Amino acid sequence: MAPKNNNAAVGEINFGLLPNLIGYHLRRTQSAVFRHFMQTVGDHDITPGHFGILVLIDANPGLSQSMLAAALNVDRSSIVPAIDHLEGRNLVVREKKPGDRRTYELRLTKEGERIFAMLTKAVYEHEETVAKNLTPEERNQLITLLKKIRPVVE
Amino acid sequence: MAPKNNNAAVGEINFGLLPNLIGYHLRRTQSAVFRHFMQTVGDHDITPGHFGILVLIDANPGLSQSMLAAALNVDRSSIVPAIDHLEGRNLVVREKKPGDRRTYELRLTKEGERIFAMLTKAVYEHEETVAKNLTPEERNQLITLLKKIRPVVE
């Protein structure tokens, strides 16, 4: 939930060097966008992270948890509770992989596909709101600029 | 710490609709920049959030915890442990406010000012790395675009 602005004259506060920092704006904007996602898309108990996982499984049926972790740049162990959650909601299944008994193949269930389609619509609506103040060119430019930063620090 | 890329052929993964989403790029970039901050500036056990608080106290000596919370758009209760931490490290003090015994005036200590100066230098170096692939115009444009998004979703 968004915390209250308890009206402590925020306009009179001097933000010092923060407004010069990309990191500050990234943080503030990301946090606000995350909240908006949860308020709009998140009804279904789905976080942006969960949605990302659903997208990757949908686009790469059968991929393993390790692949998923590598793609999202998180630790293998962080994937486990997320898949547990999605499997518990019957959106994803861990299927035995025929050639290698260490690994699973992840797939969407029928229900997962159905919910994923709904979520995708909701996410696009959310995205539309997020980009409401941007022209299509500005939107593309923003994505381009963000993509330029990542490889430098990742 | 950055998780290992355990080399699971990330290049061959289909990212589906994720690369079209501002939210996705914000998340990935913010996360990478956060990590880079912690690896470079964070030696002193200072998070981006802590640094933001130090900036605001430095620029607004005597401000209250509630003002701080409102400025950073977080709940009052979330400020408490952060100030505890900074006070415990002797960077910040809670001073009694003369006219109102409910509230504190936050100030940097001498040590706080010293560390803050060091941190500021480190943050600017970090920022330089973050913006390494951007021209000054692109950097300004990125900040401008991020600032356009926030009011829509906040």
Next chain:
DNA sequence: TATTGTTATACTCTATAACTATA
């Protein structure tokens, strides 16, 4: 030896709700 998934564990961040002491 290396890899996959898992568990146990811990830490950070942040929220809600209830409390206290003031105002």
Next chain:
DNA sequence: TATAGTTATAGAGTATAACAATA
């Protein structure tokens, strides 16, 4: 009644380290 700060609590997210099964 309202406000400032606090506490207790809880949940999400993610990391490290160690382990079992398998390769």
